[in-house]
Amino acid sequence: MTTMTKTEDTPAPTGPEAFLSVRDLRVRFSTEDGIVNAVDGLSFDVERGKTLGIVGESGSGKSVTNLTVLGLHNPKTSAVDGSIRLDGQELTDAPEKELEKLRGNKVAMIFQDPLTALSPYYTVGRQIAEPFMKHTGASKKQAKARAIEMLDKVGIPQPALRFNDYPHQFSGGMRQRAMIAMALICNPDLLIADEPTTALDVTVQAQILDLLKDLQQEFGSAIIFITHDLGVIANMADDLLVMYAGRAVERGSVREVLTAPQHPYTWGLLSSMPRLGGDIDEALTPIPGSPPSLLNPPSGCPFHPRCTFTDKVEDSRCSGERPQLAEGRAAACHLTSQQKQTIFIDQIKPRLG
Template sequence: MTLVPDPPREPFLSVRDLKVHFTTDDAVVRAVDGLSFDVERGRTLGIVGESGSGKSVTNLAILGLHDRTRTTLSGEIVLDGTELLTSRERELEKLRGSRMAMIFQDALASLSPFHTVGRQIAETYAKHTGASRRESRARAVEMLRRVGIPQPTLRADDYPHQFSGGMRQRAMIAMALVCDPELLIADEPTTSLDVTVQAQIMDLLGDLQQEFGTSIVFITHDLGVISRVADDILVMYAGRAVERGTRAEVLRAPQHPYTWGLLDSMPTLRAPVDVPLSPIPGTPPSLLDPLPGCRFRPRCAFTEQVPTDRCATERPLLPRTPAHGAACHLTRVQRTEFHADYVTAQVC
């Protein structure tokens, strides 16, 4: 009996060579510069990087929320066969909320202070489904109950300022999921929350993903959070992807010096208590006039190991294969050896 291999699965969300440039009085800001990644149905992609690396800009482009009069976008964004960059605003409005939704970083700023939480959730449901006011109200209460809001029938009539930070974030999740979207983008949903509420929010997203089969893009700068929620990880730096792989591959065997720095700047239970944290030296480059070649070069300790000054002149690219890879001119053998030495030096 001959076994026929399963055909490769098409990604639910596919981003190819995405560029997002903003025109300013000084110059053009290349906020995202040639980014490619895939998200499979029912899986969570964690996008991690320092502030200003292009994480949120990327996901606003997916939702079509950039001002096209001041933003230049190019490349491809395909959601389940639908090309988003070339879609009209009316078509994107139908997709936003129904097939794709976003949990914004600051729930208090994202929710209207003039309307009750229940009304805002109900309006979203009514707009996309045509449900009656009574049906929409019942749906809003049901979603508040699902995300763990106590006494949802009563709390639906409260305003956002009457909710705690964790409850507002839960209300944002309820609003994002009220129409059962197939793609959920979570933009640092645990920022400014205490660790116990963070854990509750992450558990909630995992439970809802199991229930609805949602694909999730989780944006954060916290690798500790990523280690709990992500199936796959994309590391961004200065508007570009520098490493991609599964959670185990990126966290246990990182291949890029920037990822090493992110991991080594975090406290761990295994490190001696008297060993100070090791921050990444320097600052991210300006995206008004980015450096040629590798943008991490001024902060990298391994550029001298690459011959012919390739780091200064040639842009390193991620492999096109879906396997674990890094955009670095070091060979894979060098990366394995240098990372082992680097970690040893940090501990000793």
């Protein structure tokens, strides 16, 4: 792995250094069919005590980005370039032993499917207690007491008894709560939640989201919340990053992006969602086409083959020139600011109600 120096295409952070700062991150996988550009020049910041939401379709690079932050990619089949700085420490060239000290301690992850993330051979309590012993040097007795405390904190009834249960004895919602307890047992400064409510029913999903917000207030952790559900992100995040084909296409505060989106892909995501209080028979507006192959991504703007507004851009810039994402509130699109505003007000906003 190599660390890239800042270039004109790698925007520098503005203001105080963020707790997590990612600059020009590129992740490539070698496959039998060729090189997959899973993440292609991604930059973002996460501040202490804040939540960054990352949204996009499957295959947009959301999970790969955050696994790379944790150093969980396979160095034999992948190449990573760019800069990942956690609390001022560069991670892209950090040795594995240093990364092991950070995982589960300074930074932790809640995986999408707790049934596969938890080992079926060990009790839930033992799996929660293990990182606490590893990172703090606590005894088994101390770690058990801490694990029971965390099970209670995340709402598991009779935590002292459930400590000895195996994952298959927990419901889906309880397994997810156990994963959250494991992630938070060492009070991490950064928590990465990779679609943590995907497999849960709506009631349990709401409970888990409320739990994460309450625990964030208690521990002061920064959170990266990965999802494809804009409805969930509206209630969870402070800032929002929209990804497409391994790149960031729009970013800003949640309020800015969801109330005044500037990129045609974001318009498509919002238009394809059912409206709260809308007509039950109301037709949704899907995004035409399919996401591009990352083995052979399109030239220019990666979204242009699916975009219905390319005719408003002159000189075929959409297919020939890749738009850049500026710092701060921005969208990587060749449409002018006036065109974006006019299209949104006249065509998109009426769909959203």
